[in-house]
Amino acid sequence: MEKLSFEISKEVKFRGISIVSVVVLVIIWAIVTHFEWVDPYFIPKPLEVWSSFVVLLSEGYKGASLFTHIANSMYRLFTALFLAFITAVPLGLLCGYSKYIRAIFDPIIEFYRPLPPLAYYALLVLWLGIENESKIALLFLSGFAPLFIATAAAVEKLPADRMNASLSLGATKRQLFQYIILPSCYPDILTGLRTSIGVTYATLVAAEMVAATNGIGWMVLDASRYLRSDIVFVGIILMGIIAIGLDSLLRFYQARRFSWVGK
Amino acid sequence: MAITNRVPFEDKDFEQEQKRKIIEVKNISFQYSSQQQAVLQNIDLHLHSNEFVCVLGPSGCGKSSLLNIIAGFQKPTTGEVQIEGKHYSKPISEIGVVFQHHNLFPWMKIKENVGFGLKMKGHSKEEIEKQVHHFLQLVQLESAGDLLPHQLSGGMKQRAAIARTLAADPKAILMDEPFSSLDALTKENMQHHLLLLWSETKKTIFFITHDVDEALRLGTRILVMQPNPGKIAIDMANPLKRNNPAAVDFHHKEFQELRSYLIGAIKTS
Numbered sequence: 001m002e003k004l005s006f007e008i009s010k011e012v013k014f015r016g017i018s019i020v021s022v023v024v025l026v027i028i029w030a031i032v033t034h035f036e037w038v039d040p041y042f043i044p045k046p047l048e049v050w051s052s053f054v055v056l057l058s059e060g061y062k063g064a065s066l067f068t069h070i071a072n073s074m075y076r077l078f079t080a081l082f083l084a085f086i087t088a089v090p091l092g093l094l095c096g097y098s099k100y101i102r103a104i105f106d107p108i109i110e111f112y113r114p115l116p117p118l119a120y121y122a123l124l125v126l127w128l129g130i131e132n133e134s135k136i137a138l139l140f141l142s143g144f145a146p147l148f149i150a151t152a153a154a155v156e157k158l159p160a161d162r163m164n165a166s167l168s169l170g171a172t173k174r175q176l177f178q179y180i181i182l183p184s185c186y187p188d189i190l191t192g193l194r195t196s197i198g199v200t201y202a203t204l205v206a207a208e209m210v211a212a213t214n215g216i217g218w219m220v221l222d223a224s225r226y227l228r229s230d231i232v233f234v235g236i237i238l239m240g241i242i243a244i245g246l247d248s249l250l251r252f253y254q255a256r257r258f259s260w261v262g263k
Numbered sequence: 264m265a266i267t268n269r270v271p272f273e274d275k276d277f278e279q280e281q282k283r284k285i286i287e288v289k290n291i292s293f294q295y296s297s298q299q300q301a302v303l304q305n306i307d308l309h310l311h312s313n314e315f316v317c318v319l320g321p322s323g324c325g326k327s328s329l330l331n332i333i334a335g336f337q338k339p340t341t342g343e344v345q346i347e348g349k350h351y352s353k354p355i356s357e358i359g360v361v362f363q364h365h366n367l368f369p370w371m372k373i374k375e376n377v378g379f380g381l382k383m384k385g386h387s388k389e390e391i392e393k394q395v396h397h398f399l400q401l402v403q404l405e406s407a408g409d410l411l412p413h414q415l416s417g418g419m420k421q422r423a424a425i426a427r428t429l430a431a432d433p434k435a436i437l438m439d440e441p442f443s444s445l446d447a448l449t450k451e452n453m454q455h456h457l458l459l460l461w462s463e464t465k466k467t468i469f470f471i472t473h474d475v476d477e478a479l480r481l482g483t484r485i486l487v488m489q490p491n492p493g494k495i496a497i498d499m500a501n502p503l504k505r506n507n508p509a510a511v512d513f514h515h516k517e518f519q520e521l522r523s524y525l526i527g528a529i530k531t532s
């Protein structure tokens with residue numbers, strides 16, 4: 001108990017330091033803009049950004065509410081992630097199981113994985129049009145690889161003793177898969193999913209900036225054309241907060257569910 | 264080769280006791296494809312019912328390899344293993360294994376670990392719960408059922424691993440240096456527990472150790488292996504267990520002599 005409360009108080013201390021760091025950053029921002037050391041066109045005042053946010057909330061941006069823009073982006077993100085999850089995980093498990101199957105898929109994945117997504121985005125737009133389909137395909141491709149690689153690696157590093165132990169306890173091949181192999185891989189799959197979300201999210205914003213008529217990424221790019229740096233700031237801050245929120249949710253789940261990992 | 268083949272503590276009455284064969288190791292040889300030397304050569308061995316067999320031998324002489332073959336984890340290069348007359352070459356639930364590292368499933372609560380074998384065999388929830396309770400009690404872990412393995416001490420983990428193996432009700436249990444990572448006090452406590460469990464459950468136990476005292480304390484039968492290639496050099500009944508297999512008389516007049524005999528046998532190989 002003693003040790004636990006000690007750890008918590010340490011945790012609180014680090015949190016405190018982080019909060020102070022953010023507050024100091026905002027204060028510097030306020031000072032710099034207050035004395036107009038930088039052209040206000042480049043860096044708006046914090047209060048202006050806040051009031052732009054309030055206006056965006058009530059009036060939306062170019063015909064759609066702020067919520068709609070975010071929802072459009074999230075729809076693309078999660079459709080792609082869902083598709084990536086239901087394909088990359090089973091394929092990763094198969095490839096972890098069999099070197100032969102892995103040999104079939106490895107060259108394809110290893111080839112496209114290091115390519116910058118925007119490089120093949122042009123092709124996807126050509127094939128699927130400028131609407132959601134091409135974006136979802138793009139996001140799917142960028143999210144697929146990390147999830148696939150994490151899953152296959154998880155199967156490959158399964159300890160032989162663990163599998164032997166369960167077979168000696170009478171598990172059949174099917175039971176071995178269901179009760180030992182899958183649960184052993186869950187933590188790594190979740191870590192893969194977190195990487196996947198990060199990559200996909202970055203690709204999403206980029207894709208909306210290249211070709212879109214809505215979405216949070218598009219809003220930022222469009223606002224910059226009209227030198228509305230206040231709206232650009234709102235957009236960027238929102239994007240950051242959404243990303244942190246998504247990752248914290250998964251991290252929280254990971255810590256609760258997989259407290260045993262690495263012990 | 265300084266060892267004479269004379270076993271100084273022969274006791275015919277003790278050895279002739281009627282016993283049923285559980286596991287037969289038939290003329291096994293084993294070699295890793297990457298190595299020149301065979302690890303095991305022409306091993307013949309019978310393990311009987313209610314026998315506690317302790318295996319001694321210098322590091323690298325092939326003890327674990329032999330255990331892995333009997334467990335079905337590894338296939339011998341030649342020869343075969345049988346359980347009650349039936350050939351097998353894969354892990355089977357009739358043969359339980361306790362590893363040097365506890366090897367509990369880290370995401371399962373202790374009671375789920377212990378109930379794993381029963382669950383695989385399709386027993387009902389109530390039956391599993393009853394059995395799990397029984398075996399947790401047997402290893403004195405009733406209060407740890409809802410904890411995860413990483414929340415237990417080393418000795419508790421090893422007891423949980425033993426309970427998990429026992430609960431699957433195997434005919435024989437193979438143990439590879441199960442107590443070697445425990446401190447002296449815990450180790451002694453565990454040996455005491457294991458002896459009680461063994462005399463209660465009447466299972467055949469095949470127990471690898473590098474600790475001669477441990478072998479003398481636990482085994483009704485002691486094997487000493489020698490390396491290059493691995494073979495069984497000594498196979499003897501433990502005279503200290505003549506009267507009461509569940510207890511050992513460390514003040515027995517033969518104890519010191521026996522101990523130095525075994526240590527000598529391990530060293531000269």
Ligand SMILES: Nc1ncnc2c1ncn2[C@@H]1O[C@H](COP(=O)(O)OP(=O)(O)OP(=O)(O)O)[C@@H](O)[C@H]1O
Pocket residue numbers: 295297298302320321322323324325326327328329473
């Ligand atoms: N995976 C492997 N590949 C090649 N050789 C191996 C492998 N595992 C073990 N060996 C060799 O087989 C021989 C026997 O090893 P084994 O693990 O059975 O010995 P052991 O008697 O259990 O030793 P210890 O008391 O140290 O556990 C050793 O010489 C070792 O080098």
Ligand SMILES: [Mg+2]
Pocket residue numbers: 326327328439
């Ligand atoms: Mg060994």
